[in-house]
Amino acid sequence: MTRSTQHWLMKSEPDAFSIDDLKRKGQEAWDGVRNYQARNFMRDGMRVGDKIFFYHSNCEQPGIVGIAEVATDAYPDPSQFDPKSKYFDAASSRDNPRWMLVEVKFIKKLKRTISLRELQGDPALVEMPLVRKGNRLSVMPVASNEWRHILTLE
Template identity: 60%
Template structure:
């Protein structure tokens, strides 16, 4: 099993939205960064664990846990001219963008804030705390995963 962190804006789609889905799962579409796409397409596997991170909000931080429910497949929003994630270069026969399905596991007892994560020297190698990191999908080491869970 691998460990990941997914960023999402709670105003767009938050942990509560995922928890409310009838089967508690949803596709993770709209990723338009090649590095994040490659991680999803080439490395994520069913059962991998995900930290659900709320970004672009009053208190950014890790709010829950999910898991990969379906491995990467072409993101159909890239083919739809009416969708905000449309990419005219991506075609169904040769897709550029991929998505995975994620399944709700649980909310954390509290938000583990970005500010708190940045104060922990044990997390110096975590991509999330690096200056200028804008990736919406990033790997988390097993040691980092367990350390962060211990902060809960």
């Protein structure tokens, strides 16, 4: 039985890594995730070919700015082993890595930012984790019906 494509939303601060950075690089490791639930989504849920909304957070106008695709299965985030990295984790070992990443591939930049405010005000998206109060995850699933609806907003 073939698994259907899943949909995701991944947040990045544009000052750290933007949709334009991904466009320029083509493909990039999504490193530095240090939340267990977000890690589990990457490790246990994401598969090559899954589609991603690229979301700019912690900026003047947070919102969905582009589309990417999962390019690799999850593998250990090397930054957890580097004592010079801000993402170093002394409790993690190569035999039992704590943190994982996937690589993401640029698909397209949207014609406009679909703002968080617009998403929060859309009755079709009331169940979406992104618009719920208190949800600060950097990686989260997007239901297929939410994905299709958001694509119509561009």
